[in-house]
Amino acid sequence: MKPEAEFARSRASASGLASYCLPCHNARGKRSIEKRGGSRTYHLTRRYGISGEEADAMLDAQAGFCAICKTAPAVHVDHDHATGAVRALLCFNCNGGLGQFRDDPQLLHAAAYYVQFHTIRQQMQAELDATASPPDGASRPGEPPVGSQRRPGTRSTTTRSTGRNSGSRRRTQAGEADG
Template sequence: MLRDQDGLCAICRVAPAVHVDHDHETGAVRALLCFNCNGGLGQFRDDPDVLRAAADYVAFHTLSQRVVALAAAAGLGPVRTVRLGEPPVGSHRRPGARGTSTRGIGRSSGARRREQAGEADG
């Protein structure tokens, strides 16, 4: 197996293959891996969905950083990355919040301000 893999990890194909990887349910040997790749599989519980999510996460943030760098190089000023679920820049709304707050007593924030200012509801 080591010869078939040219002495390299079956995943990264860069580092020396020093660990025998196996399926934890069946015990079947899968391939030879380097220290980092073997540990990574263990940390992600050998779950392909979690591994794909991790790969997507890294790809998204790498691309996001490149976009910010390109914008800066083009002189577009400070640009920040957008995170899913974030309100737009300048918005004071929290994700999932409604347009006005009723704070559990049935009055909107505008009604509270008018009441505090001594104005009657119309």
């Protein structure tokens, strides 16, 4: 007889405890996994219905790279969520991307079109900007220097100081002589 603390909790039994103590439960699990070819094969068989050897053959056929981008190492099994059928091995980013787009081909095509459209638009805008703007430092004749607040053809709103006070400046501007 062992104390209840050595048993895992289980809702399946009337007592609320598992049938085996924790050390025996773990030993049984290890034996079951080893009988099926190890933890990798156990996982692949249970989750995707393929063996470790089948996954290795797929990896060899793909030369070790992702079936989509063909640059990153293929480390994830891609499968059809509707049927469960294994498709290929993918890298983390491509596998996650398909999942984010819910494996919807129309949504993936729309995303590809969106990226292509905006890439071309940005390239065309950059070309227009490069041909439309003058080289740095050059300005058109009759134009104020770049950054100047002066506008051509307008008179300055400020009066140059001649050392006189503002009252004498107003009289001079009004046509009165100094007295």
